[in-house]
Amino acid sequence: MSEAPVDASGASAAPKGFFARLKAGLSRGASSLARDLQVLVRGRRIDASLFEDLEARLLAADVGIEATTAILDSLTARVARRELDDAEALLSALREELSQILLPCQQPLQINPSARPFVILVVGVNGSGKTTSIGKLAQRYVQEGKKVTLVAGDTFRAAAVEQLHIWAQRTNSQFRGQATGSDPAAVVFDALKSAQQDGTDVLIADTAGRLQNQAHLMEELKKVKRVLQRVDPAAPHEVLQILDANQGQNALVQAEQFHAALGLTGLAITKLDGSARGGIVVAIARRLKLPIRFVGLGETAEDFGEFDALSFASGLVGEVPTTGSAP
Ligand SMILES: Nc1nc2c(ncn2[C@@H]2O[C@H](COP(=O)(O)OP(=O)(O)O)[C@@H](O)[C@H]2O)c(=O)[nH]1
């Protein structure tokens, strides 16, 4: 795998081919939307039976009932206005509908240089990809010339601390951690205090994804947030939830719960390379309207890029002949 290039402007330097791989990933799953969508519509008239098939396909791809209904209503209205005269035009219109839902969520994470350090609190359930995503973020910011500190706020498992430590070494980031079982709030408190003194530009705090129960986890995360605010009233500057796309509609439920408890400011959606049905991103975008900062396509640092609504919509629908469908 080649190194992720970073251009002079830094921030939005997605690895070459990232979007091609995103599209490949989105069209791989057995219930993917893109797969066979062309075949589904080819040569067919736009009628009730085609809409039924399309609805089934959207639901199977995890777009969810709410977004699916909105999309089909809008497409139905366009058909009634005779704006769409063949099935290919319908697919183009579908891609536009998806883009319109996704576009408001395309808001890249900007590291405000006057916030020093800029604090990113990373949350999400166990296995969603928090620690891996933190490693990828660290790589990105170190390559941009920033001084990065990683904080092991997941003190629940020894392996979690060690995994973050390895990412810190691999990315030339600074590491702050304490013994397993320490109070995570104390760990992040100490880390932010020293980061204010040592010239850290970006401090990224890992957290646990599972405790005795959900309520306990939320209380702990709220406490971590409060403690950060005590050191710097503007911190955390980003509360980033990592969601595993494989979790489907459950990812949406998780995001709602974490948002209610913590006030999320951004999302990253991982594992879009696997069997995930990327439609969940549409469901999340429509319901929560939160910035989707990043998408993850694999386990290495290169497999991580900023969310791009139009690429994502094309990835979901597949290639659509672009002739003559634009209004
Ligand atoms: N295929 C794939 N695997 C991922 C991705 N992100 C994370 N993983 C894997 O998911 C597993 C859980 O990730 P981890 O970062 O430990 O999750 P955490 O419990 O939330 O910290 C690990 O095996 C990661 O390598 C991704 O975008 N694609």
Ligand SMILES: [Mg+2]
């Ligand atoms: Mg972890």
